[in-house]
Amino acid sequence: xxxxxxxxxxxxxxxxxxxxxxxxxxxxxxxxxxxxxxxxxxxxxxxxxxxxxxxxxxxxxxxxxxxxxxxxxxxxxxxxxxxxxxxxxxxxxxxxxxxxxxxxxxxxxxxxxxxxxxxxxxxxxxxxxxxxxxxxxxxxxxxxxxxxxxxxxxxxxxxxxxxxxxxxxxxxxxxxxxxxxxxxxxxxxxxxxxxxxxxxxxxxxxxxxxxxxxxxxxxxxxxxxxxx
Numbered sequence: 001x002x003x004x005x006x007x008x009x010x011x012x013x014x015x016x017x018x019x020x021x022x023x024x025x026x027x028x029x030x031x032x033x034x035x036x037x038x039x040x041x042x043x044x045x046x047x048x049x050x051x052x053x054x055x056x057x058x059x060x061x062x063x064x065x066x067x068x069x070x071x072x073x074x075x076x077x078x079x080x081x082x083x084x085x086x087x088x089x090x091x092x093x094x095x096x097x098x099x100x101x102x103x104x105x106x107x108x109x110x111x112x113x114x115x116x117x118x119x120x121x122x123x124x125x126x127x128x129x130x131x132x133x134x135x136x137x138x139x140x141x142x143x144x145x146x147x148x149x150x151x152x153x154x155x156x157x158x159x160x161x162x163x164x165x166x167x168x169x170x171x172x173x174x175x176x177x178x179x180x181x182x183x184x185x186x187x188x189x190x191x192x193x194x195x196x197x198x199x200x201x202x203x204x205x206x207x208x209x210x211x212x213x214x215x216x217x218x219x220x221x222x223x224x225x226x227x228x
Contacts, residue, residue, distance in 0.1 A: 006143045007182030009189050012198055013139060017211040024140065024214050025148050029221035033162045034152045043162065044099055045227025046220075049115045051092040051106040053220070056119035058084045060126055060138060067131040069191065076184040080142075083177055091168050114223040118216040125209055132192060132202070135185050136209035140217050145169045146178040 004011045014021050029046070032038030061084065064077035093103045111119075126134035149169025156166055168174060193200040 005182075006146065006178050007186040009185050009197070010139055010143050010182055013136070013207060013210040014143075016207045017214055020211050020214040020218070021140075021144075024144055024217045024221070025151075027218060027221040029224050030148055030152070033165060034156045034160070036157070036161045038162065040161075042224055042227050044096065044101070046224030047092050047096055048101065048106055048109050049112050049220070049223065049227075051089060051096070052109050052111055053115050053119055054084055054089050054092070055107070056123065057138075057141065060119075060122045060134065063123070063126040064131065064134055064138075067126060067134060069131065069188075073131070073184060073188060076181060080177065080181065083173075087173070088168070091165065095164070112223050114216070114219045118213070118220055121216060122213065125213075129209075130192075131188060132206055133209055135188060136206040137213045139185065139210055140214040142178055142181055144214070144217060146175055149174065 029038060029042070032042075058081050061077050061080045064080075065074050068074045068077060092106065096106060097103070122134070122137045125137035146169060149166055149171075152166045153170035156163065160166065189197040193202060197203060
């Protein structure tokens with residue numbers, strides 16, 4: 001994937017953080033999802049922490065509604081919250097329930113340091129910064145999972161043990177939502193920074209936020225592997 005599937009802003013951010021991005025989307029945890037060698041214990045540990053992560057991630061997207069300047073921005077942010085809370089988190093609940101882990105236990109699970117660091121970084125980006133700071137911090141998770149899901153759907157066997165996870169992020173619902181988010185981010189930067197946002201003085205700071213959030217994604221995978 002070129003990155004353009006999710007808009008020109010994401011493509012530029014990804015190209016500006018190539019080493020960080022490759023470490024994230026080709027992490028051993030990800031490759032283990034593809035070929036099925038990821039230990040089940042590691043996957044479950046990751047799912048529990050990802051559920052906790054998504055709770056805070058949803059709150060960050062809710063902050064996007066507060067920071068928005070247009071109705072379209074509000075609609076996309078609100079729609080993303082709905083998708084996270086009512087759909088994506090359902091995968092975690094269903095999978096963990098089959099392993100005897102109820103939703104109440106998921107919600108109350110202690111946060112790993114990596115979860116704490118990542119979620120608070122994203123929230124701080126939105127609270128201390130503006131809408132663009134928040135989007136730059138949110139983007140790696142959103143688009144990274146879309147890119148990973150699309151790649152693994154092509155590479156993983158049809159009977160791969162983690163096929164349900166792969167199909168969730170390769171599915172039309174997730175992919176279409178990410179295309180919409182990418183379009184919204186492109187419009188948001190053009191509105192605030194002009195038709196060539198990459199030439200604006202703020203661009204390096206937004207690039208740095210994106211790169212930092214990407215490194216935090218890699219650390220999250222590291223945490224998942226240790227759980228195995």
